[in-house]
Amino acid sequence: KQEVTQIPAALSVPEGENLVLNCSFTDSAIYNLQWFRQDPGKGLTSLLLIQSSQREQTSGRLNASLDKSSGRSTLYIAASQPGDSATYLCAPLGSQGNLIFGKGTKLSVKP
Amino acid sequence: DTAVSQTPKYLVTQMGNDKSIKCEQNLGHDTMYWYKQDSKKFLKIMFSYNNKELIINETVPNRFSPKSPDKAHLNLHINSLELGDSAVYFCASSTSGRPPDTQYFGPGTRLTVL
Numbered sequence: 599k600q601e602v603t604q605i606p607a608a609l610s611v612p613e614g615e616n617l618v619l620n621c622s623f624t625d626s627a628i629y630n631l632q633w634f635r636q637d638p639g640k641g642l643t644s645l646l647l648i649q650s651s652q653r654e655q656t657s658g659r660l661n662a663s664l665d666k667s668s669g670r671s672t673l674y675i676a677a678s679q680p681g682d683s684a685t686y687l688c689a690p691l692g693s694q695g696n697l698i699f700g701k702g703t704k705l706s707v708k709p
Numbered sequence: 710d711t712a713v714s715q716t717p718k719y720l721v722t723q724m725g726n727d728k729s730i731k732c733e734q735n736l737g738h739d740t741m742y743w744y745k746q747d748s749k750k751f752l753k754i755m756f757s758y759n760n761k762e763l764i765i766n767e768t769v770p771n772r773f774s775p776k777s778p779d780k781a782h783l784n785l786h787i788n789s790l791e792l793g794d795s796a797v798y799f800c801a802s803s804t805s806g807r808p809p810d811t812q813y814f815g816p817g818t819r820l821t822v823l
Contacts, residue, residue, distance in 0.1 A: 699751070
């Protein structure tokens with residue numbers, strides 16, 4: 599059974615810092631891995647999707663890496679801004695076609 | 710243009726009632742999902758539908774029944790509501806190709822059972 603762990607659970611940084619969010623998963627038999635953002639009281643916004651054959655994906659200030667064999671993914675956020683404050687969720691896609699979510703990292707970026 | 714929409718956004722009801730949540734996607738996707746986010750913010754898959762067939766059913770009580778009238782809609786019916794059903798329910802959709810593509814989520818329906 600796939601289990602997803604995200605570290606840290608919460609993170610508070612001053613504006614402008616570069617930061618790394620970590621995700622680990624126990625079953626490496628995944629099709630892909632998605633990183634999502636969830637704002638309070640809102641739905642999920644897909645940030646990046648990395649296919650199992652890829653090592654990383656970039657979108658603007660975001661860079662996600664995937665090491666499938668070791669069951670790890672990281673989300674790198676460059677030059678953080680207050681608008682980046684949200685909960686970030688990691689979700690590998692398993693063989694049954696369903697996403698398995700971690701509990702998320704709650705990020706707060708202070709002006 | 711709303712890609713995945715859900716109605717209602719909020720639903721407050723009494724224990725024992727039957728309620729439905731509707732979901733529609735205009736992305737042309739052929740797979741739709743229902744997820745539940747509990748009070749601890751933990752998101753978990755409930756169902757998915759591909760071409761009108763249920764392909765996942767994670768140990769969800771049979772009081773919950775997904776109904777898909779067509780490829781663009783997946784509604785969630787809940788019978789005999791219980792206090793523990795209070796949660797936020799998210800609908801999502803994706804294509805079913807290989808490799809699988811991004812899942813797009815609706816805004817969620819916050820269900821409160823009193």
